[in-house]
Amino acid sequence: MPRCLSIRRSPKRREFYANVKIYTKILLITLPLVLSALLAGAGVTYYLSGQALGSLAETWLETRLSEAVRTIAENEQFLRRYEITDIASGVNKAQYDAVEGMQKIQIGEQGHIFVVDSSGKVVVHPEKKMIGSDVSGETWFAEILRKSKGRLDYSWRGPRSLAVYEYFSPWGWYVVVSDPLDEVYGAITRTRTSLLLLALCGSLIMSMIVVFLTRRMIAPLRLLVKGAHRVGQGELHTRIPVRSGDELGHLSRVFNAMAEKLQESHGALKRSEQHFRSLIENESGIITVLGGDRTIRYISPSLERVLGYRVDDLIGRDFSGTVHPEDKPLFDEYFRDVLATTGETPTVEFRLQHTGGNWRVFETFTQNLLEDEVVSGVVLNSRDITVRKDFEEALKKSEKQLHLLMSQVLEAQEGERKRISSELHDVVGQNLLFLKFKVAHLEKLLDPEQKSLQADCEEMYEYVDEIIENVRRLCWDLMPSDLEDLGLIAAISGLVEDCVRHYSLNIEVDFEGVNVVLNHEAQVLVYRLFQESLTNIAKHAGARAVQIKGFREKDNLCFVIQDDGGGFDLEKMLSRPGNKKGMGLSTMRERARMLNATLEIRTGVGEGTRICITIPITKGVPS
Known part of the structure; x- marks a missing residue:
């Protein structure tokens, strides 16, 4: 919980502040502030006036100092001009003239100019008794020695004074222009009493104005207090009359708007409470x-x-x-x-x-x-979600039945393929072979002069050969004899050779390490997966090269078929309606499910296609 800061007061003071009206509190707060502000203003005015006067006095003293130094410099330049700086009488005469010139410079009524040499001995002073005095032990002289030019606030054998000084190096003199502080700040000191009286009068007038304005301010506040009390008792229709355009008038308008919104919110809250209560009571969950x-x-x-x-x-x-x-x-x-x-x-x-x-x-x-x-x-x-779970369970059963039906359809399809292949091989193939021998026999019975009939027989012989080859290839597609005679790897190799021969594909095959013996049903399913994949690559992928790999990985038998064709958008194909999706992909997935295998297809437009078939193996057979 956040802690509020509070001012510790004695019980009597707390009771006093609690019972005092806001009118009295405003007076207790504002009157001391007004009086303090007026007194502070007078004090600041007095202080700033003194600072300004001091600055002016310092500037005025600096002008007198410049005039004194200029007088000394003119006499010293006279010695240099006539090259008599080494003649003592000439130097003394120049210094005497410089002193005479400095004494003519007026420094107020009480100010004066005096000179101290580098050893601390007073060389020039308006009072002759001060000439020759040693000031080397004075604090202000030590300050003079630190800088060649500056300002002093000092006291020496007289009233406290403000001074400016400058060092004249050719003669080793420190020229000091000084004026007592009484003379510098005399004007501001004389106005101190007037300023104080003015501040007191202003404070009295401001106090009366504060009392009057406070009374005017409190009247609307009292109306607001009464209105708030009535609103607190539930009278939300209460409104305060607005009689001014100032902040209190604005506060009255805000109070009225607040009461109106509070009345609306109270009604909305009731309606909302009824609404949510109805929702909760009638909620399906x-x-x-x-x-x-x-x-x-x-x-x-x-x-x-x-x-x-x-x-x-x-x-x-x-x-x-x-x-x-x-x-x-x-x-x-x-x-x-x-x-x-x-x-x-x-x-x-x-x-x-x-x-x-x-x-x-x-x-x-x-x-x-x-x-x-x-x-x-x-x-x-x-x-x-009981109804939904029942539907999901029914859907699972339907899916299971659909898989079973699909498996039966594929098994029936394989049986029918095998029957048709056998009949084509045993019946149609034998009849075509007999027809081929019959045509050859007829050709031998013709006379050498019957050239036209011989050509027709040869053409018929070649056509029968082509029919026999087509029937043989159709029988291979329906049920390759190598799958039963030589096994899965040989059947897939024959399928690859057929694709290379008919579609001019560059196919690399690597079945090194594939020594798992699958049962006949599993071999047929794997063969059909390869057959469907290679047929799609040859007819639709536009590929030039295909890589086929088979390998054993732990307890899995893996086959990978990868091409460099145009690929396709797998998600788009899977999202098609059932009648536009095609049976190829669905059939491949069902055959993989019958193998208890995983079928992974990675593809993209312009990225080729990679098909990975992973068959779990337990003791040499699919698990």
Whole structure:
């Protein structure tokens, strides 16, 4: 909880401040501030005036100092001009003239100019008795020695004075222009009393103005206090008359607007409360609030409609007592995870018992709001999904039946392929072979002069050969004899050779290490997967090169078929309606499922296609 800062007062002072009216409080606050401000203003005016006067005095003294130094410099330049700086009498005469010139410079009524040499001996002073005095031990002289030019605030054998000085190096003189502070700040000192009286008069006038304005200000506030009291008692229709355009008038308008909005919000809140109560009571799910010990603290009225219980029957009970015994460990673990986190958690499914004795399946998502001061509990939002679960179960059964039917169709298809292949080979193939021999025999019976008939026989002989080859290839496509005679690898190799011969593909085959013996049904399924893949590559991929690999990886037999063709958008193809999707991909997936294998297809437009068939192997046969 946040802590509020407070000023410690004695009980009597607290009682005093509590009972004093706001009018008195405003006066107690504003009057001292006004008086203090006026006095401070007078003080600041006095101070700034002194500073300004001091600055002007310093500037004025510096002009006198410049004039004195210029007088000394003119006499010294005279000595230099006539090259008599080494003649003592000439130097003395020049110094005497310089002193005479400095004495003519007026420094106010009490100010004067004096000169001190580098050793601290007074060389020039208006008072003759001061000439020759030693000031080397004075503090202000030590300050002079540190800088060749500056300002002094000092006291020496007289009143405190303000001075400026400058060092004249040719003669080793420190020229000091000084004026007593009484003379410098005399004008401002004389106005001190006037300023004080002016401040007192201003304070009195301002106090009267503050009292008058405070009374005017308090009148609207009293109306606002009465209005707030009435609104607090529930009279939301209360309004305050607006009589001015100032802040208090604005406050009155804001108060009226607030009362109006409060009246509207109160009505909206009632309507919202009724609305949400109706939603909760008629909600198809159940909203439950649990404590940290799983005790039911709140449950929505929809409970009676969904499960048949009354709300009072479950309040205070352990929620896990209503959960199916088989689902209770799942719920206990889920609730522990919920307590360990804050906010929303993943959904969970468990069964709750209906009063009729049957069990209903609920999908529940949970929010841990134990740290929320308002809720202070774990909120469960449960939705009855029993009907959906029944549909899902029915869908699974239908899917299982569909797979079974598909498997039977493929098995029947393979049987029919085998029968048709056998009949083509045994009946049609034998008849064509007899026809071929008959044509050859007829050709031998013709006379040498019957050239036209001989050509027709030869053409018919070649055509019969072509028919026999087509029938043989058709029999191979329906059921390759190599698959039964030589095995899967030989059959796939024959399929590859046929693709190379008819479609001019560059196919690399690597079956090194594939020594697993599959049963006949598994070999047929794998062969058909290769047949479908190579047919699609030859007819649709536009590929130039194909790589085929077979290898053993742990307990899996893996086959990889990869081409450099144009590829395709797999997601787009899978999202097509059933009548536009085609049977090739669906048939391949079903054959892989019958093998208990995984079929992985990686492709993209312009990226080629990679098909990976992974068959789990247990003791040399598909698991």
